Amino acid sequence: DTGVSQNPRHKITKRGQNVTFRCDPISEHNRLYWYRQTLGQGPEFLTYFQNEAQLEKSRLLSDRFSAERPKGSFSTLEIQRTEQGDSAMYLCASSPSDRGTDTQYFGPGTRLTVL
């Protein structure tokens, strides 16, 4: 399977714990995006990378959130001191370049539940 993969698929944690998600984009895709989707809503943009450079962060991304893409391949999204409001589906997508016409290919998502 050469699509976008995300791990884990599900994560249940207690409030205050740290969690880390991983995204493996399609090989050779330069752009990598993170989104958050809550029940009944469309995905909301969190941040994106062009290769290893993080180019923009949404205001939704508080100081407790950090994302990295150290070698321009896979990416991690860490949430520190989780809160119940962080419960959501976290989606990763990749695209070949920065052209607005490019399709973003989505992974299956990581569903986070904070108890």
Add this chain to the structure above:
Amino acid sequence: AQSVTQLDSHVSVSEGTPVLLRCNYSSSYSPSLFWYVQHPNKGLQLLLKYTSAATLVKGINGFEAEFKKSETSFHLTKPSAHMSDAAEYFCVVSDRGGYQKVTFGTGTKLQVIP
């Protein structure tokens, strides 16, 4: 600035009847427009996209959409609904100028009644 409005949060059709899912957009630039489908517990899948070529765009599974600049609309249609079409559909706008920031609509849940 860009935005997307999906006019119906839920649409219910009988199997074999036409489907119409409505989407209006706002964009400061020449937009690219996409429709994605999300089945329960599955990832988002691209149905079709408009990128300034033909205004009538054909996608997978018999879906198509027409870009109407004068109406700022990009409605999704299908002549005959199938049970497997039951899912959530998202209209998406992207700045074609190159930045590729995308904005999703809030989604339309399609129910197909046998």
